[in-house]
Amino acid sequence: MSPQKKQSAAREIQSVVIDGNLELAEALAALNAAAQAATAALPDALMKCETDEEMQTVIIQRDTCLLAYLSCMKKTLAHTGPYFESLAKDLEATSKKVKADAASLQTAHDAVTLLTKLTSLVGSLVLAFV
Amino acid sequence: MLTEHNIAFSRSTRIFSAGLLLGIAFLSGCASISEQNAVKLATSGKSASSSALSTIFATDSEYESAMEAEVFFHSYAGVGTPSELLDDWQQVKTELDARKAVFSRLTTVYAAFGDLASSTAPEEIMSAIDDFYTALYNYSALVTTARPLVPESTSVVVGNIASQLLTVRKGRLIRQSSVIIRQQLECLLLLLDNKLVQEEMTSFQENLRASRLNASRLLMKNDLLDPSPMLNDLAADSGFKAVSDARSIIMTSAPLKRGVDGVMAFRIQHYNAGLEQRGYTSTRQALRALIDEHKKLEKGEPVTIDELQQIVNELHSISNLLSGRNQ
Numbered sequence: 001m002s003p004q005k006k007q008s009a010a011r012e013i014q015s016v017v018i019d020g021n022l023e024l025a026e027a028l029a030a031l032n033a034a035a036q037a038a039t040a041a042l043p044d045a046l047m048k049c050e051t052d053e054e055m056q057t058v059i060i061q062r063d064t065c066l067l068a069y070l071s072c073m074k075k076t077l078a079h080t081g082p083y084f085e086s087l088a089k090d091l092e093a094t095s096k097k098v099k100a101d102a103a104s105l106q107t108a109h110d111a112v113t114l115l116t117k118l119t120s121l122v123g124s125l126v127l128a129f130v
Numbered sequence: 131m132l133t134e135h136n137i138a139f140s141r142s143t144r145i146f147s148a149g150l151l152l153g154i155a156f157l158s159g160c161a162s163i164s165e166q167n168a169v170k171l172a173t174s175g176k177s178a179s180s181s182a183l184s185t186i187f188a189t190d191s192e193y194e195s196a197m198e199a200e201v202f203f204h205s206y207a208g209v210g211t212p213s214e215l216l217d218d219w220q221q222v223k224t225e226l227d228a229r230k231a232v233f234s235r236l237t238t239v240y241a242a243f244g245d246l247a248s249s250t251a252p253e254e255i256m257s258a259i260d261d262f263y264t265a266l267y268n269y270s271a272l273v274t275t276a277r278p279l280v281p282e283s284t285s286v287v288v289g290n291i292a293s294q295l296l297t298v299r300k301g302r303l304i305r306q307s308s309v310i311i312r313q314q315l316e317c318l319l320l321l322l323d324n325k326l327v328q329e330e331m332t333s334f335q336e337n338l339r340a341s342r343l344n345a346s347r348l349l350m351k352n353d354l355l356d357p358s359p360m361l362n363d364l365a366a367d368s369g370f371k372a373v374s375d376a377r378s379i380i381m382t383s384a385p386l387k388r389g390v391d392g393v394m395a396f397r398i399q400h401y402n403a404g405l406e407q408r409g410y411t412s413t414r415q416a417l418r419a420l421i422d423e424h425k426k427l428e429k430g431e432p433v434t435i436d437e438l439q440q441i442v443n444e445l446h447s448i449s450n451l452l453s454g455r456n457q
Contacts (some may be wrong), residue, residue: 087318098245124308
């Protein structure tokens with residue numbers, strides 16, 4: 001592999017790692033699978049327990065898996081949340097713009113209607129003073 | 131009253147206005163926006179965004195049922211539900227719910243887009259100008275007995291010009307809005323295509339469902355669930371129904387119990403499995419279809435919403451299935 005190609009490949013891998021999205025997605029997927037498997041195993045495991053202590057051990061082990069998943073979720077949401085916030089703000093601005101555009105079409109019609117009413121009013125006033 | 135002056139004025143005005151109308155028609159461009167297509171697209175967009183909202187986010191009732199399942203597991207095991215666990219669930223839900231704003235605002239944008247596309251201002255202005263002329267004519271008749279200030283034919287010409295100008299303006303505004311909306315749809319699609327975002331959105335719903343379903347399994351294992359509906363389903367082809375004491379009969383027979391437990395476990399595991407992933411995939415498809423239709427609209431091509439409508443129908447059915455489990 002030429003030095004230029006090596007550099008390019010290294011930059012690409014680095015960008016994926018630095019970006020973190022790929023690693024985070026994989027970690028979250030793995031923790032999700034573990035949490036769901038722990039929950040799925042819970043009914044059988046609890047039924048096999050003979051003492052309260054055994055049941056408590058089982059549920060604590062399951063909670064450990066679930067808490068690991070939720071902890072990872074909180075971290076990833078902090079990473080991706082701002083993108084959604086930014087898009088929501090952009091959409092709000094778009095909504096206002098489109099509404100203003102629709103209103104601007106009506107303005108010309110309203111201006112003419114107002115002028116009509118004013119002209120009729122002036123005519124009525126003229127009649128009143130005849 | 132038509133005088134020689136009025137006739138000459140009317141003729142020159144008509145020639146000028148014809149030229150102006152041609153110019154307006156030329157400036158409006160060859161790829162003119164279809165207002166009807168824009169209205170169709172606005173309606174579909176609104177439907178798609180509100181369906182997506184109810185499909186890819188966990189509802190409050192789904193969440194509450196899952197939390198009750200958590201409390202049930204922990205109480206069954208003789209421990210209190212750890213506050214850290216409940217707090218973490220709540221925190222994650224709150225963060226995800228904040229994303230609903232994107233879809234609810236998209237619905238609002240499409241409503242505004244529909245209002246813009248269906249504005250009748252270009253048509254209304256013609257009658258408004260006609261009314262204005264009538265008022266002006268009546269006024270001028272009051273103040274002078276000479277010729278009218280403005281010939282009668284002028285109002286028709288002016289009305290046509292104003293209507294054309296507004297039509298061109300409306301088309302331009304619709305195209306501009308379509309471009310902006312499409313660009314924001316592309317941003318949203320980019321976000322939803324991201325593997326991490328997809329994992330976040332679907333895994334949360336899947337874990338909530340896992341809690342609810344496995345609480346059902348624990349109830350079933352403790353013989354607290356009535357298997358009659360399942361027995362009725364198994365016997366549906368024969369037209370028969372389970373007897374009223376089916377449950378007590380099953381309890382006394384180990385093979386029957388194994389059979390029934392097996393089916394119930396299978397149902398719990400597989401019933402509507404993968405629904406969250408399907409809903410997410412359909413949402414992305416809906417966004418892609420919307421983007422394509424916006425491109426067609428902007429090019430002046432016909433908008434065909436059949437494919438989009440099918441996807442929206444799919445979203446509706448997934449949303450109904452998801453909400454049906456918590457009724």
